Amino acid sequence: MWETLNEALTNINTKDDYLARRDARQAEQDAQREREQQQREMGQWRAELWACPSCGGDVDPGHTAQDGYQPQRGGLCPVCERARRELEAERIAAQERTGIVARLRGRSADR
Numbered sequence: 001m002w003e004t005l006n007e008a009l010t011n012i013n014t015k016d017d018y019l020a021r022r023d024a025r026q027a028e029q030d031a032q033r034e035r036e037q038q039q040r041e042m043g044q045w046r047a048e049l050w051a052c053p054s055c056g057g058d059v060d061p062g063h064t065a066q067d068g069y070q071p072q073r074g075g076l077c078p079v080c081e082r083a084r085r086e087l088e089a090e091r092i093a094a095q096e097r098t099g100i101v102a103r104l105r106g107r108s109a110d111r
């Protein structure tokens with residue numbers, strides 16, 4: 001009986017057992033550190049969001065639109081940016097039309 005107990009007590013302190021416990025502690029610490037890291041990254045990610053100045057929706061700088069548009073800090077969300085570009089393109093097209101008409105008028109006036 002004593003022999004068995006003594007053996008059992010001794011076995012707890014074998015090198016393998018010590019290493020196994022150390023590995024388990026190490027793994028637990030690693031897992032804890034990883035959880036903390038993920039939480040920090042989540043917090044950072046949240047902090048990086050801002051409200052779109054046009055529609056007030058959350059803008060995620062990590063989000064790249066299909067056309068490759070990546071919002072700059074404080075900039076428009078991809079939806080508003082697309083609308084803005086369409087308006088801009090339309091404005092330029094209108095200006096060009098006006099310009100052509102003006103040139104045509106100018107040419108006919110020279111004649």
Ligand SMILES: [Zn+2]
Nearest residue numbers: 052055077080
């Ligand atoms: Zn927007």
